[in-house]
Amino acid sequence: MEEYFICPECGSDDVEVIKERGRELTLRCNECGNVWHVTLPKLVKVPLIVSKHERSFKSEAELPEGEEIRVGDIVETEEDEVRITGIELEGGKRVNRAKVGEIKALWGESLTYPKVIKVSIYLPKGITQAFRVKVPREEEFAVGEVVEVGGYTFRIEKIKTERKMLHHGKAKADKIVALMGHHIPRARARRRLEIYRGYEEKSTSQ
Numbered sequence: 001m002e003e004y005f006i007c008p009e010c011g012s013d014d015v016e017v018i019k020e021r022g023r024e025l026t027l028r029c030n031e032c033g034n035v036w037h038v039t040l041p042k043l044v045k046v047p048l049i050v051s052k053h054e055r056s057f058k059s060e061a062e063l064p065e066g067e068e069i070r071v072g073d074i075v076e077t078e079e080d081e082v083r084i085t086g087i088e089l090e091g092g093k094r095v096n097r098a099k100v101g102e103i104k105a106l107w108g109e110s111l112t113y114p115k116v117i118k119v120s121i122y123l124p125k126g127i128t129q130a131f132r133v134k135v136p137r138e139e140e141f142a143v144g145e146v147v148e149v150g151g152y153t154f155r156i157e158k159i160k161t162e163r164k165m166l167h168h169g170k171a172k173a174d175k176i177v178a179l180m181g182h183h184i185p186r187a188r189a190r191r192r193l194e195i196y197r198g199y200e201e202k203s204t205s206q
Helices: none
Strands: 015-021 024-029 035-039 043-052 055-064 068-070 074-076 081-089 097-099 103-110 115-122 128-135 140-142 146-149 152-155 158-161 170-172 176-182
Touching: 043 081, 055 074, 068 081, 081 097, 115 152, 158 170
Parallel strands: 043 103, 115 176
Antiparallel strands: 015 024, 024 035, 043 055, 068 097, 074 081, 081 103, 115 128, 140 170, 146 152, 152 176, 158 176
């Protein structure tokens, strides 16, 4: 867990550790020369269940004792970056926030694994063709954009995000739940989306 320090005198972040003894640090500001001491919080190992869509993996996160963790927070493990989706206390009680030391287990979604998005393509006669696609989490989609998946070209008419339904504008894949639109035969797509065919051990966001 990397620590960042701010000088209490001048507010500079150009700070170096000049002495370290366990959790006791002596710091010096390279801007104003101020020297001061800090005590780092004790780190607690908390069990963490990391989800990669239909697969889950046991891991753990080292977190400062007494720090409050909320659903939606992002924590780091040795191998992953994880968004917290669930917090469990003793007795199996689920809460939206709790302090490290009280938490029995955390659940989270891997942010290094591609995002899987539902796609609904409306065909003639009331037929809907459905897919799931995987895309890089930072990739953006816009209403009105023409894309292709599974041999079907369609114009995005609605984007369902975790919070609302968009009828115009754009959103990053990390926040998108579903894309919807009508099939447009022979239209030229801006890009082709990769169909998600299940968890792959070495899957990337390419």
